[in-house]
Amino acid sequence: NAGVMQNPRHLVRRRGQEARLRCSPMKGHSHVYWYRQLPEEGLKFMVYLQKENIIDESGMPKERFSAEFPKEGPSILRIQQVVRGDSAAYFCASSPTDYPGAGEKLFFGSGTQLSVL
Amino acid sequence: KQEVTQIPAALSVPEGENLVLNCSFTDSAIYNLQWFRQDPGKGLTSLLLIQSSQREQTSGRLNASLDKSSGRSTLYIAASQPGDSATYLCAVSGNTGKLIFGQGTTLQVKP
Numbered sequence: 418n419a420g421v422m423q424n425p426r427h428l429v430r431r432r433g434q435e436a437r438l439r440c441s442p443m444k445g446h447s448h449v450y451w452y453r454q455l456p457e458e459g460l461k462f463m464v465y466l467q468k469e470n471i472i473d474e475s476g477m478p479k480e481r482f483s484a485e486f487p488k489e490g491p492s493i494l495r496i497q498q499v500v501r502g503d504s505a506a507y508f509c510a511s512s513p514t515d516y517p518g519a520g521e522k523l524f525f526g527s528g529t530q531l532s533v534l
Numbered sequence: 535k536q537e538v539t540q541i542p543a544a545l546s547v548p549e550g551e552n553l554v555l556n557c558s559f560t561d562s563a564i565y566n567l568q569w570f571r572q573d574p575g576k577g578l579t580s581l582l583l584i585q586s587s588q589r590e591q592t593s594g595r596l597n598a599s600l601d602k603s604s605g606r607s608t609l610y611i612a613a614s615q616p617g618d619s620a621t622y623l624c625a626v627s628g629n630t631g632k633l634i635f636g637q638g639t640t641l642q643v644k645p
Contacts, residue, residue: 450631
């Protein structure tokens with residue numbers, strides 16, 4: 418059973434371009450979370466999605482950022498018109514149930530390192 | 535607003551030492567607390583999860599305790615090894631799947 422898969426591992430964009438980060442949860446997992454780790458800062462929650470639904474997007478910047486988790490395919494975190502301050506490691510995590518109600522652990526991917534030139 | 539603090543920020547010990555990492559949180563209304571390990575350039579590996587009703591969890595040389603009323607958790611590593619060198623993160627969750635992370639403790643175990 419493969420773990421949480423994120424791609425690409427490294428993404429370089431110039432200011433103003435779009436960045437698309439992909440996350441394939443573990444098999445059987447229908448809950449996906451995105452976190453961001455800025456340089457010298459801790460991990461910060463961004464968004465929680467279930468299939469075709471955004472459950473909690475309280476950590477998402479109001480502009481330029483969006484996320485989706487379609488019925489088929491990976492979850493996508495999209496950043497439009499990137500700026501240098503978007504440079505960070507973006508991590509995806511998945512769980513099989515309504516974490517933490519069932520006490521399930523979150524399983525994290527290896528992350529995508531976004532560098533904005 | 536929940537805040538999680540980890541002390542110390544960095545720790546360097548000789549191989550074989552037992553050590554304790556500390557985590558504190560400001561809001562005791564948590565569902566669970568989880569300890570993670572992060573290696574450079576890699577993702578997070580979950581080490582231990584403690585439900586709010588539990589006091590401790592053990593896995594091999596690792597033991598994590600939780601005192602919800604005082605807002606504290608400790609991760610105890612016995613007989614440390616160079617392979618334990620990594621950043622250790624503490625995270626708490628409320629009534630959603632959202633995790634609030636501490637800044638981490640970077641551990642170096644010297645051979």
